[in-house]
Amino acid sequence: MSGVSAESLSGRIEAGPDRLLHEEILEPQFRYEVAHLLPWYVEAEKVLVLEYLRMGLVTAGEAACLRNALDDVTAEKLTADRSANMSDIVFAIEKHVLGALTEPIPAWHLDRSRNDLQACAQLLFGRAELAGTAESLTRCVRAAHALALRNLDLVMPGYTHLQPAQITTPGHYLAALSEHLIHSSRRLLDTYDDIDTCPLGAGAMTGPHLPWDRERIAELLGFARAWSHPLVAVASRTWVLQVAAECSTFGVVLGRFVTDLMAWTSDAYGFADLPDELAGISSAMPHKRNFPVLERVRARAAHLTGWYVDAALCQRATPFANSVEVSKEGGAHVADIFGTTRSVLSLMTAALGRMTFSESRMRAVCEDRYLGGTLLANRLTLVADVPSRAAQVISGSYIASAVKTGRPPGEPDPDLLVDMAARRGYPLRQSQAAAVLGDALSPSLEHRRGHVGSPHPQAVRRIIEEQSAAMDRLEEQWRQRRTTVRGARHAVDDLFQAETGQGGH
Template sequence: MPVEKARPTRLSGRVSAGPSHLLRTEVLNPQFDAEVHNLLPHYVAIEKALVTEYVRMGILAEGSAREIDTLLDSVDRDSMTERSAASMSDMAFTLERQVEDGLSEPVPAWHVDRSRNDYQACAQLLFGRSRLLEAAATLLEFGRAAHRLAGCHTEHPMPGYTHLQAAQIISPGFYLAALSEQAQHASRRLLFTYDSIDACPLGAGAMSGQTLPWDRQRLARSLGFQRVQPLALTSVAYRGWTVEITGEFEILGVQLSRFVTDLMAWGSSAYGFLDLPDELSGISSAMPQKKNFPILERIRGRLAHLSSTHLDTVLGQRNTAFSNSVEVSKEAGTELPRAFDAFESALRLFTVVLDNARFDVDRMARACEKEFLGGFALANRLTLDEGVPWRLAQVIAGRYIVMAMDAGLEPAQADPGLLTTAAAESGRRLTDPNALLRGVFEVAGALGSMNSAGSTHPQAVGEVLADQERELERLAREWGRRKAQSQGGGNEVVQFGHEGE
C-alpha cells in the first residue's frame, strides 16, 4: 500500500513531510487524544517550572517569561486539538506552537537545551503519581468500610469453611477483619511504591544530561517531587514504575477476588447468609423467584482486568533496549489509565457492597447448629482431660461424630454412650464422657472458647480491629503528607522507603 504524502512541516530539517494519513489515524491522533486528556495539565506545569529556570539562568527576560506563563494559562484541550494537525499530532510540538503563535515577538531561547524525552517521562510520572494518590484514597475508604462492617458482627457465629466444607465456627467480624487487613497491607505496599518512584526525571535531556546548568533540585521541588532521579539514563529509559503500580494492583486484585468469591457463595440461595438491598440487586428475565447479585460478579470481573493490564504493561517493556523509545514510553503505557480506572471502580463497587450488606445472623447460627463443628474441641479434651494421644483423639472424635450422625442425632444432642463406644473401639476407657461432651457442640459459646490472640473470640477480634483503626489513621496521615508534598513548593523530604514492608 503506497504511503501518501502529507503537507510539509518545518519541525525538523531531517524529515520534509508530515506523518501520513494512516499513521495519524492509527497511531498519532489516538495517542494525542489520550495525552491531551490525561497529561495536558502536567505538561503545562512542567513548562511553567522550566520557564522559571530559564529566568534564573538568565536565558529569558522576566517580561518574556511572564508572557509565556500567561499564554500557558490559556492552553486547553480544544485549543490544543485545533493545532495538533500542524504539529505532527505531538503534544510537545503543539504546546510549543500554541505559545509561539501568541507571543508578541519571538523568544528564540525558549525551549533551548530541551528534549521531549525527559519532558514526556516527567509528564507521565506526574500523571501516575496523581492517579496513585487518588487510588490510595479509594483503597483507604474501602478498608474503612470493611473495618466498619467487621465491627458490627464480632459476636455473630457463622460456619467457617475449609475445602468448601464446614470446619469451625467463626464470625463475619473475624472474616472481615482479614479483608480490612488486606486493604491496609496493600496501602502500605503502595505507599512504598509511591516513595520509590517519586523522583523527578527533568534535566536528563535525551538520555545523557543537558548542557545548561539546570537546577534539578529546584525543578523537583517546584513539581512536588520528593527528590531528583540521580541518573539521566534512568530518568528517560525507566518506565518500571508502571509495572510496579499495575503489579501491586494485580496482587490486591487476586486477593480481593477470593473474598468476593466467598460473598457470592454466602449470598446464594444455598447459604442465604448475605443479602443486599434491591438497589444493588438484579433479577432474572425468566425466573421470577430469583434475586441475583450481579454487582459481585462485576467486581470480580473488574478485578480480572488488573491482571490483564499488568501483563500488557510488562510485555510492552520486555526485551526492549534500556533507553527512550516510543515502544516503551507510549505503547507500553497504553493500558495504565485503564488499570487505574478498573482498580478504583472495583473498590468503589466493593465499598458500596460492604456499606449495604446485611448478614442473616439467625440463619448463620442455624447453619452452625446443623454441623458437628466442635470436633476439634472434643479431640482437645480427649487429650488434655483423658490423656489420649492427639492423633488417636482425632480418631475417637471422628468416630463419635460418624456414630452420632448415623443415629440421627443433632450436634447438640450429646450421647456419652456413643463416645464411650467410640473410645472402646480404639482401646481406650474414658473416666467422664459426660464432661467431655458438655457444651462442646453448642454454638452459643463457640466463639468465646478460643483463647489465643488473633482468634475468632469477640474480644480478640476487637483488639485486632482497634489496632487496624490506628493503622488506618496512620496510613491516612501518611498519604495526606504525600498529597500535600505533590502539590509543589514543599521543602520536606520524605526518606525513601521508610514506610515500606
Template structure:
C-alpha cells in the first residue's frame, strides 16, 4: 500500500498539516512499528470489547457489529501502514481508518465517546501483563535447572567464602538452593505485581471518565482483568506498573549478577571448581593457554542493562505532570521492553549454563583440605566439651591455627600439643585435644555438622530442594490460572461477536 492511499478526510479540525517527514522518521514511524509488532493484538482485543459494548448500548446494529468484528479479526501487523497523511502515523488511528475503509457502509456511532488515552494505556498494560507471564515462565525454567543441579551436588564439599576468604564448608547444592530461593521469590513478586495492576483503564476516556453508560467491569472481565481502575485520572495518568515491574526485574538482575560473579571466581584458573563444555567457552587470540567463559560475562552485562532500564523508567516519569502525557506513556516507557528482553536473554543463557555446568569434586575437596575451615567448630567444641568460655575459645582456636600455619601444618595433620598449650596460656586444660582437632577439621564432618533447617547439611539441602520443587509447581499452576483467565476473556469476546478461532 502506498502512503496516503487509504486517506479518508482530515482527522482534526485544529491541525491542518500532516506530521513532518522528520517527525515521522524519528518518532512516529519507529513507535508505530513497535506497537504494530507488540501491541496490535491487544488493540484489536480492546476494539472488539468496545464493539460488544456499542452493541449492548444499541448504538451499533448486529449486522454492522459483525462486519466490524470480521475486519478486526483479520487485522495483522502487515495490514496497517504508518501514513502521516492518512492516520498521522498512529496505530490506533490506523486501525480505525482501516476498519472504516473496509466497511460496506458508514457506521455513524462507532467510536463515539471514545479517547485514545485509555485505549493506549490499556494496550500497554495488557502487553506488560503478557510479558510478566513470559518472564515468570523463564524464571521457573531457571529454577528447575538450578534444582536439578542442586540435587546432584548436595553431597560435594566445597569452600564457602565471605569477604573473598574461605570461611566454611558448604556444597554446590546448598548454594544452588539460594539461587532457587531468590528466583522463586521474584516469581512471587511478579505475581503480586501482576495481580495488583491487573485492572482495566477502559472507560476512563481522556482523563475524567466518559459520557455513555459503559459497563467498565464487564469490559475489564472480557480483557482478562479482575476489575476496572476505580479512578479515571489514575487509569490514564499512572504508569506506576511499569516502574514496579522494572524494579522487580532489576532487583533480580542484581542477584543474578552476583550469582554469576561467584561462578566466574569458581571457574578461574586459581580455583578451577567449575567447568563448561567447549561450546560455552571462548579463547584468547594471543594466549593459547587460556580457556575463557565469556558467556558469564555476557550474562552479567545484560543484568546491568536491566538495572539501567529501570532507572530510565524512573527518571523518564519524575518530571511529568500527573495526567496523560506522551512523555510518560511512550517515551518514558521506551526501555521497559528492553528490560524484559535483556533479562529474558540473560535467563536463557544462565539456564543453559546451569544445565551444562560441571563441578569438579577433586578441586573443591582439595581446597577444603587446604584451609582451616573448621575453626568455628573447634571454638564450639572447646566451649561445649572443655568448658572454655566462648570468646576465650575463639582466641584459643585462633592461636592454634596461627601456630599450625607457622609450622607449615595442613588442617589434616593435627598437633594436639599446640592446642593444649594455647588453652593453658588462657588458664584452661583441654582433655583429648587430638579428638577435638580431628573432628573440627574433617571435611565431610564440616559439611554435615550443621543441624538447623536451611543449613548446608545434605539432608537439610534435600529437604529444602523438595519444598522448593513443590513451591515452583504451585507458582506455575497459579500463573497458568492467570493465563487461562485471559484466554477465557478472549474466547468470550469472540463468542459475543460471533467469531470462531
C-alpha cells in the first residue's frame, strides 16, 4: 500500500489510492477528463455557485470570489495527485478553488455529490460534440450534392448482386448517399433533443437536501429540461448508447457506399478517380496507384460499431445506480466515437470534393452490356399485350440469344424478338417488335424523363433540390440548438454581473 493520506477528503479511509490504481486507472482517467470535460465541469460549478447565491448560502462577494477562482482553473494548473486530490478531477478543481480564496466559504460544496456533477459534465460534452458532428455531416452533404450536380448526365451501370443491372448516373447514386447523410443528421438531432435533459442538482441518487432549483439549473446550462427522477439522472447513461448506436448505424451504411467507391476507383472498373494528393503507392509495384483514404474511411467506420458494443457491454447487467463501471468505463470511448465520426466525414468530404468520373469507361460498359431487359419486358406488355411474366421470359430469351451470337445491345434485331415471342405462343408483327425494341437496350435515360426518383438528370436535380431544402431546415434547427446553449452562457454571465457586479472574463 502507498500509505498516502486521504484524511483531508474523507474520514472514512485513511490512505489515498495505491500507486498501481493511480497509474493504471486514476491518472489516465484524470487526463481524459481534463482534455475533454474540464470546461464543462467549470461551467456546471459556476451555475451551482449561482444557486448557492439564490438560496442565500453565499454572499454576492463570496460568489464573485468563487467565480473568479473557477475562471482561473486551467488544464495546466490541475494535476492528478494521490495525496492532495486522490487523482480525481472534481477534487482537483475543489482544491484549486479553495487555494485561491483568501477567506474560507463554508457553504461552498454543501449538499453536493460528484455523481450528478460528473454526469452533467459528460452530457454537456456529448451535447456539444453532437452539434459539431452535425456540422461535419452538413459539409459532407454539400460535397455530395456538388459532385452529383457535376455528373448528372453521365450514364453508368448500376449493380445488383455485383452484376451490371440497370442504367444509372453518378448523380443519382450520390443523391442516395446524401439522403443517408441527411437521415443521419436528422437522427442525431432527434437524439440531441431526447438527451437534452440536465442531471445537475440530482445529488447522489435520492435527491439533495437543499431546495435546489433544478429547472433553473437546467435553463442556465442551456438544457431543455431537468431530469424529474434523481436516480435516473445519475444512474443512466442511456445517452451514450443512443449516440453510439446512431453513429454505428451511420458508419455501417456509409461503409457500403465506400465499398462501391473503392470498386469504382479500382483499375478493374476505372469509373472514378482521385488526385495524386489522395492516392498512395506500392513500394514494390511502381505501376500501382492505391486509394487508402477510402480504406481508412471504411475501417474507421467499423470502429463505431465496436465502440457501441463496448458501451453496451459495460452497462449490461450492472445495478441501476451510479458506478464507475457505467459512468467511466462505459463512456471511455465517447470522445473516440465523436472524433472518429467527424474524421470519417472529413475524409469522405475531401474524397467527394476531389473525385472525378470517366464518361468513356462508364459508357463503354453500358453499351457493351444488356441493361434494358426490364424496359423491353414492360414494352412487350404495353405495346403488344403480352402478359407480364411471359414478357419477362421473352425478354430474357432475346437477350440470351443475342449474347450467344455476339450481337451488341446497340443493334436491335426485331426478327429475333418476333421469333422468341412466337416460340412462346405470342405472335408479334415486325413493326411491333421494332417499336418494342426501340432504344430499350441503349444507354439512354430519355424514357425516364418524367419519372420521380429516376436517374434522369431532371429527376435527380429535383431530388437534390428537395434534399438541399431539407438540409437547410436541419441546419437552422441545429443553429437554434447552438444558439440556445450560447445564450445560456451569456445568461450566466449576466446573472453574475447583476448579482455580484462582476461580468464575464
